Amino acid sequence: MAGLLERFGLLKRAGRGGSAASAKERLHFVLLHDRIDLSPEELDRMKKEILEVISRYVAVESDRVDFALEHRRRDNLIVAEVPFSKPKTGTQQVGRETG
Amino acid sequence: MAGENGMGGKIVTITSGKGGVGKTTATANIGVALAQLGKRVVLIDADIGLRNLDVVMGLENRIVYNLVDVAEGRCKLRQAMIKHKLLPDLHLIPASQTRDKSAVSQSDMIQVSDWLRPEVDYVLIDSPAGIERGFRNAIAPADEVLIVTNPEVSAVRDADRIIGLLEAAGKGPGKLVLNRIRQDMVSKGEMLSADDVTDILAIKMIGIVPEDQFVVPASNKGVPVVLNEESRAGLAYHNIARRLNGENVPFLPLEEEDGFLRRLTRLFSGGNQLLKQG
Ligand SMILES: Nc1ncnc2c1ncn2[C@@H]1O[C@H](COP(=O)(O)OP(=O)(O)O)[C@@H](O)[C@H]1O
Ligand SMILES: [Mg+2]
Numbered sequence: 001m002a003g004l005l006e007r008f009g010l011l012k013r014a015g016r017g018g019s020a021a022s023a024k025e026r027l028h029f030v031l032l033h034d035r036i037d038l039s040p041e042e043l044d045r046m047k048k049e050i051l052e053v054i055s056r057y058v059a060v061e062s063d064r065v066d067f068a069l070e071h072r073r074r075d076n077l078i079v080a081e082v083p084f085s086k087p088k089t090g091t092q093q094v095g096r097e098t099g
Numbered sequence: 100m101a102g103e104n105g106m107g108g109k110i111v112t113i114t115s116g117k118g119g120v121g122k123t124t125a126t127a128n129i130g131v132a133l134a135q136l137g138k139r140v141v142l143i144d145a146d147i148g149l150r151n152l153d154v155v156m157g158l159e160n161r162i163v164y165n166l167v168d169v170a171e172g173r174c175k176l177r178q179a180m181i182k183h184k185l186l187p188d189l190h191l192i193p194a195s196q197t198r199d200k201s202a203v204s205q206s207d208m209i210q211v212s213d214w215l216r217p218e219v220d221y222v223l224i225d226s227p228a229g230i231e232r233g234f235r236n237a238i239a240p241a242d243e244v245l246i247v248t249n250p251e252v253s254a255v256r257d258a259d260r261i262i263g264l265l266e267a268a269g270k271g272p273g274k275l276v277l278n279r280i281r282q283d284m285v286s287k288g289e290m291l292s293a294d295d296v297t298d299i300l301a302i303k304m305i306g307i308v309p310e311d312q313f314v315v316p317a318s319n320k321g322v323p324v325v326l327n328e329e330s331r332a333g334l335a336y337h338n339i340a341r342r343l344n345g346e347n348v349p350f351l352p353l354e355e356e357d358g359f360l361r362r363l364t365r366l367f368s369g370g371n372q373l374l375k376q377g
Pocket of ligand 1 (some may be wrong): 122
């Protein structure tokens with residue numbers, strides 16, 4: 001059935017294993033980097049500074065931190081995953097106890 | 100009678116970033132199609148030093164003055180306007196073949212466009228490739244920008260860059276012409292589809308032009324392919340002209356169908372136009 005639809009061009013996403021799929025994936029990646037327009041050094045510094053700020057409030061598990069660039073439609077996103085174990089002791093009343 | 104909006108004609112720039120994707124072919128064909136719809140059209144070749152639009156239009160043997168001569172005050176605008184052989188309301192202002200892009204400025208382009216605006220319905224500007232001075236000149240007077248791309252990684256990437264620059268210049272995001280698409284390859288998953296490209300670039304599509312065997316012979320002869328009733332690319336350019344003109348022309352299946360349906364569409368669009376004119 002799918003083969004038939006494909007043959008008549010009715011199955012839009014047909015043959016996603018073909019080179020068009022890699023073209024699309026590669027374009028997503030390339031455009032993400034084109035659009036952010038920051039040097040690797042700047043990106044690195046930004047990560048460090050963000051982590052510095054977060055670390056002032058909570059204890060960050062730095063080996064599990066993940067920063068990623070994503071884009072949805074024409075929005076560029078910096079998505080940060082920052083696991084933390086417990087509120088940092090000794091900071092001025094930040095947040096409540098987290099479980 | 101000035102243009103439809105009372106403010107005179109519309110300036111439309113055709114650009115791309117990457118070279119060789121079909122800007123000149125699109126400019127020539129959309130220009131001819133608009134003239135066929137009864138519009139007064141001037142085409143400007145802004146690719147100074149690499150002029151092409153004159154040969155694609157079959158007007159190379161009538162050139163006396165060019166855009167640089169106008170910019171430098173060596174002739175009047177009228178003298179640089181070459182009338183098309185078949186369509187008296189279609190004119191071309193050719194580029195200079197000997198000078199470089201620095202011979203024309205953004206304000207020259209705006210000046211020329213302002214002179215033309217009260218006289219015509221559309222000015223189409225064929226932009227050079229790249230993102231440098233020639234591109235800046237070409238978009239400076241634009242009311243609307245069409246970005247031509249091919250369903251290939253490099254061409255789409257460059258189109259994205261152009262969209263970013265257009266937005267930064269307050270001219271964006273523009274509308275997309277996807278050129279040289281092959282439905283057979285799309286169906287096999289070996290070519291980016293129109294949906295893929297729209298999805299990635301997230302701008303409005305104004306035309307999908309198939310890869311077409313009649314395009315090269317047409318430019319060999321200097322007779323734009325839109326004048327060839329058999330050509331599917333010709334129909335696609337014709338539809339772009341109608342969309343530019345504010346008509347709501349559905350994309351598919353008209354640009355996919357062959358023969359009869361296509362001719363029927365043309366017949367109707369021609370009829371509509373006559374009614375509007377009257
Ligand atoms: N839809 C098409 N089908 C087949 N050939 C095409 C098509 N569009 C453009 N071409 C060919 O591609 C080449 C580059 O086109 P051109 O319009 O000169 O590009 P640009 O002005 O962007 O450099 C030309 O040889 C032209 O005939
Ligand atoms: Mg060109």
